[in-house]
Amino acid sequence: MKRIKLPFTPGLEVEFVDRDRGLKQIRDFAERGTRLPIVVYGPEGCGKTSWLKQAAVILGEMGFEVFYVNPLYRDFTVKTDIREVVDKFIEVASEATGVQLKLATLVTLVVRELLTKWSRRRIAVLVDDVFQAIGLDRAEFYVKELLGLIEHPPASYDNIVAIVATSEGVTRWRIGRHLWAMMMPMWNMSREGFEELYSMVPSSKLSFSDIWRLTGGNPRVYSLLYQVNWDVDKVIVDLVKEKELTPSFISKWRSWLEGAIEDPDILWDPSTPRELVSELIEKNLVIYDLYPRDNKFWIDEPPLERDLDIGVGRYVAWQTPLHREAVKRALQES
Ligand SMILES: Nc1ncnc2c1ncn2[C@@H]1O[C@H](COP(=O)(O)OP(=O)(O)O)[C@@H](O)[C@H]1O
Ligand SMILES: [Mg+2]
Structure with a gap:
């Protein structure tokens, strides 16, 4: 091939x-x-x-x-x-x-x-x-x-x-x-696959485990970090703007969002307002209703069952850890 x-x-x-x-x-x-x-x-x-x-x-x-x-x-x-x-x-x-x-x-x-x-x-x-x-x-x-x-x-x-x-x-x-x-x-890259990509990119200023923690294996986020010379803050601020995490959005859903940062599966709870879930899906911040981690449902390898370090719950996951960071930043600032 x-x-x-x-x-x-x-x-x-x-x-x-x-x-x-x-x-x-x-x-x-x-x-x-x-x-x-x-x-x-x-x-x-x-x-x-x-x-x-x-x-x-x-x-x-x-x-x-x-x-x-x-x-x-x-x-x-x-x-x-x-x-x-x-x-x-x-x-x-x-x-x-x-x-x-x-x-x-x-x-x-x-x-x-x-x-x-x-x-x-x-x-x-x-x-x-x-x-x-x-x-x-x-x-x-x-x-x-x-x-x-x-x-x-x-x-x-x-x-x-x-x-x-x-x-x-x-x-x-x-x-x-x-x-x-x-x-x-299809999910972000597996840790092993991502490590292979990491080894091909010259002079990363951050260690592999730092990059994994920030990207969750998402190669585009990795390339964005590379392009801004590892200025994590810049990528977060850009995401806050791009996703329109405005003070009105944040204040409307503050307590739910705080919970979802700790554990995205709280969005799966039936008491979570459907309107919030829809907005998070539309903004491409989370993937909702994840399939069981059985290979047959997935293209390539599924993510782990739950991996809260990188924002993956059993039923709901942040698209990447930096998407979660953007929401966290917006919560801190408004
Ligand atoms: N399997 C891969 N091997 C190496 N680099 C990859 C791989 N998949 C994605 N990338 C890198 O990540 C970037 C974004 O991937 P892309 O395929 O455009 O994502 P999507 O279509 O899901 O938004 C690519 O331009 C490439 O640089
Ligand atoms: Mg594409």
Whole structure:
């Protein structure tokens, strides 16, 4: 397997590391196909895009026509020998308006054409950040469309692999309620995998255990810390602003938030106001209703059952320890 190179910071690339189980799952999908589209969700920056891009390479090596598309960032990688299809992607991506929706739609159109006009039989579609790009209302129908291609294809095929990735906590319930997709969470990197990444990044000023304690294995938070020269305070302040942890939000929920900092599982308690839970999910601060830590539910390895050091409860977890720190800071300051 050729390992892809990933941008870690401007000027520094790292090789794709770890995620062995997650990559094995790709090979299994390739052999059996996905019976339903797989919708992968997980903390921002945990490594979904990187995993999808590495998956694209693996699937290509296994003889699939592969379409990786990220409508939000107008990014795509296409592996097919049909020039006409490649040109379509180039054309659509360079259009002036409506690119996001057009790119998302193009993927499903192209699968139809590949099956009918070009008689291709092994096709992988990997769609990244699509719900943010096309809007929540369309998200459900998009997934249904992918399901349609798998269940009622316009021509016969050997295997179709359809995977969609999202960081948007709310989409999970919108999609999940229909049984049109298989929802699979992905977590931050395991301690061992993260240590491997740590060894590839030059001159970390902080020890591995400090970085683990701050990031909980989230590679993007790691790269943010690197970029600000380990100024932890700056990253926290930025998060407070980005997540709009305003005095009114904080004062409204103070006692609950104080409790959740100690143990996020208090948010699982039935007495917790649903409104607070929804806001924390929408702000992408916590992941709610975590699956049992049985491998079969997860892409790659699940987190520990409970790991309060890094904000992981049994049912609810802070996306990363720094997300928790941001809330703590806002509580102290207002
Ligand atoms: N398996 C990996 N090996 C090495 N670096 C990784 C890996 N996964 C993620 N990263 C690093 O973390 C950054 C953020 O990951 P990304 O895949 O964009 O997260 P997500 O899509 O979940 O938001 C990447 O740009 C890369 O630098
Ligand atoms: Mg991503």
